[in-house]
Amino acid sequence: MNDNHPAANGPARPLTVADVLALPVLAAGQPQVVTGVPHLDRPVRWVHITELTDPASFLKGGELVLTTGMPLPDDAAGVRRYVDELADIGAAALVIELVRRYHRPPDALVDACHLRGLPLVTLAKDVNFLEVTQVVHALLLGNQAEAMRRTQHIHEAFTALTLRGAGPEDVLSAAAEMSGRTVVLENLVHQALICEPSGSTVEEALAGWEQRSRATGPGDHTAIRGPEGWLTAPVEYQGERWGRVAMLPGRHDRTDRTDRRDSTDRTDGPTFGPEDITVLERTAMALTVARLIHPTSWERTAHRNVLRDLVEQRHRSPADARTRCAALGLPTDRSRFVVTLVDLGTGHGGTEPETRLFQELRTAGIPALVGELAPDRLGILLALRPSQPWRPVVERLCSTASGLAPQAVVSVGSEVTDLSYTARSFREAVRVAEATPPGQPLPPDRSFHELSDIGLRRLLYALREDTRIQEYTEQRLGRLVDHDTRHGSELLTTLRHYLDAAGNKTTAARRGGLSRETLYQRLRTIERLLDCDLESGEQRTEFHVALAALDVLRAH
Incomplete structure (x- = not known):
C-alpha cells in the first residue's frame, strides 16, 4: 500500500x-x-x-x-x-x-x-x-479506532468544561474549535444569542438570521434540517426547552450540496459526520448545565456582550456589529440610536434591574439592548423610528429606574443615526455620569442628565482624581490655605467673596461683613502671599477655577 x-x-x-x-x-x-x-x-x-x-x-x-x-x-x-x-x-x-x-x-x-x-x-x-x-x-478499522479516540477526546473536553463551570460562550467556542464549523446558540424566538464563527465572519453567519432560522424547522432530536442543511439540537431540561444550538455547514459543504443537487436533484450526501453530531449533542448538554448553574440568563449575557463590544469597538467591522445587533432583534436600518446609562448605586445591581428595564421597554414597543456595563451601571441602547422622540422614552426609563433605586442617576449621550457611531454616544454618556456628583439636582424640566448640563464645577468633579488638577489647585491656593490654618484667619473666604462679586470690593465687603478698610487690607495680604495682582481679570479667573476645584476636592 x-x-x-x-x-x-x-x-x-x-x-x-x-x-x-x-x-x-x-x-x-x-x-x-x-x-x-x-x-x-x-x-x-x-x-x-x-x-x-x-x-x-x-x-x-x-x-x-x-x-x-x-x-x-x-x-x-x-x-x-x-x-x-x-x-x-x-x-x-x-x-x-x-x-x-x-x-x-x-x-x-x-x-x-x-x-x-x-x-x-x-x-x-x-x-x-x-x-x-x-x-x-x-x-x-484504523479509522474506527481513530474515530473512537477523537470521540473520547470530545467527551473529555466537554466534561472538563462542565466541571469548571464554563459559561455558554466558552462552550460554543470549544464546539467551534473542535468541529471547525460555525456554531450558534439561539433562543425560542429565533434570536441569535451567541455566535462562534469558524471559516466565516459574524456577518456571513448571522445575516437574515431570524428568517433563515424559522425556515429551519423545529425538532426534538439532533438532525440536519432546513434548506441550508443546518445540524441542530434542542437545549432543554426536564421538558422545558430554552432554545437550540445550530452547527452551520461550511462553504465547501454548501458547494458540495449545490453540486449534488444540480447533478442528481438530491441532497442526501453526508454534510456532517458522526463526530459533528457528538460535538453538537455534548454542546447542548454543556449548555443545559451552564444554564442551571449560572444565574444570568442567556439573553442578558448576549445583550451585555454586544453592548460591551460596541462600547470598546471590538467588532470586526461595522457590518458585523449591525448583523449581530439585528440577530438580537434590534432594527439597524433607518433607526436612530440613543445611549442611556443608569447608575443604580452600590448594592442595587444584579440581573433584576436589567430584566425590569428591558421588560418596560418591550411593553412600550421600544427595541433596545439592555446590559450591565460595570457593577451597578446599566447600559441601554435604544433604537427609535425616525419620527419618534427619544425624550419621553428616557423619561419612562427614569421613572422605572427610580422605582428600582431611589438615588439612580440617568445619563444620556447624543443621538446618532448610524450604529457605528454609538461608541461615541456611549463615551458622552459616560462623561456625563462621571461629571454628576451624588445628589446633583436635576434640571427643572427633566429627570436625566445630558452633555449640555456639564458646567465648570461638574467638569472639575469629573477630573477630581487627575493629579494635574490637584497640583494646580495647590499651586494657586496652597500658601493661602496654610496661612489661614496657622493664624486662624479667613483670607480664603475673603478671596471667595471678592471673586464671586467679580472684583466689586463694596459687594465683597458686604457679603463678608467687613469694612472696606479691612477688605483692602486682606486683599493686599492675599496679593502678597500669592504673588498676584487681583485687578487682573485673567488671574481672577485662574483663582476662581482653583477655588471651584478646591471645593470639589474637599467635598469628595
Whole structure:
C-alpha cells in the first residue's frame, strides 16, 4: 500500500468509493467508472465479495460489492432486480471484473445502475479480491479506532468544561474549535444569542438570521434540517426547552450540496459526520448545565456582550456589529440610536434591574439592548423610528429606574443615526455620569442628565482624581490655605467673596461683613502671599477655577 495515499494513515473523513478506487491494490486492475460518477463520495463501511444472485440479503448498507460477474442473471429483468436490491439496501458501489464472464459490462447492467444512481466500476485486469478486503478493512478499522479516540477526546473536553463551570460562550467556542464549523446558540424566538464563527465572519453567519432560522424547522432530536442543511439540537431540561444550538455547514459543504443537487436533484450526501453530531449533542448538554448553574440568563449575557463590544469597538467591522445587533432583534436600518446609562448605586445591581428595564421597554414597543456595563451601571441602547422622540422614552426609563433605586442617576449621550457611531454616544454618556456628583439636582424640566448640563464645577468633579488638577489647585491656593490654618484667619473666604462679586470690593465687603478698610487690607495680604495682582481679570479667573476645584476636592 502506498503510504502517500490520503487514506494511508486513517483520514479524518470517512473512506469513500473514490478513496478505495485510488488504492494501489485496486488501481492495478485499471478501474473504470461507468455510472454514478457524482456519487463517488459515498462512504464505504465494508467490502463484500459475492458470487450470489441475491447478495443484498447479506448486506447492511455502505458496502463496496466485488464480483466477477458470474452470478449475474442472463435476462434484463433479472439484472434490474439484482441492481434494485443493491440500491435499496444502500450499497456504496458495484465493482465487476471483466476477465472471466464479460469483457464489457452488459447494457442491461449499465442502464440499471445509471437509473438507480449506483456507481458501477469495471476492472480490466484480474485483481485479488481477498487482498482488497484486507487492505480496505484494515483502513476502516484504523479509522474506527481513530474515530473512537477523537470521540473520547470530545467527551473529555466537554466534561472538563462542565466541571469548571464554563459559561455558554466558552462552550460554543470549544464546539467551534473542535468541529471547525460555525456554531450558534439561539433562543425560542429565533434570536441569535451567541455566535462562534469558524471559516466565516459574524456577518456571513448571522445575516437574515431570524428568517433563515424559522425556515429551519423545529425538532426534538439532533438532525440536519432546513434548506441550508443546518445540524441542530434542542437545549432543554426536564421538558422545558430554552432554545437550540445550530452547527452551520461550511462553504465547501454548501458547494458540495449545490453540486449534488444540480447533478442528481438530491441532497442526501453526508454534510456532517458522526463526530459533528457528538460535538453538537455534548454542546447542548454543556449548555443545559451552564444554564442551571449560572444565574444570568442567556439573553442578558448576549445583550451585555454586544453592548460591551460596541462600547470598546471590538467588532470586526461595522457590518458585523449591525448583523449581530439585528440577530438580537434590534432594527439597524433607518433607526436612530440613543445611549442611556443608569447608575443604580452600590448594592442595587444584579440581573433584576436589567430584566425590569428591558421588560418596560418591550411593553412600550421600544427595541433596545439592555446590559450591565460595570457593577451597578446599566447600559441601554435604544433604537427609535425616525419620527419618534427619544425624550419621553428616557423619561419612562427614569421613572422605572427610580422605582428600582431611589438615588439612580440617568445619563444620556447624543443621538446618532448610524450604529457605528454609538461608541461615541456611549463615551458622552459616560462623561456625563462621571461629571454628576451624588445628589446633583436635576434640571427643572427633566429627570436625566445630558452633555449640555456639564458646567465648570461638574467638569472639575469629573477630573477630581487627575493629579494635574490637584497640583494646580495647590499651586494657586496652597500658601493661602496654610496661612489661614496657622493664624486662624479667613483670607480664603475673603478671596471667595471678592471673586464671586467679580472684583466689586463694596459687594465683597458686604457679603463678608467687613469694612472696606479691612477688605483692602486682606486683599493686599492675599496679593502678597500669592504673588498676584487681583485687578487682573485673567488671574481672577485662574483663582476662581482653583477655588471651584478646591471645593470639589474637599467635598469628595
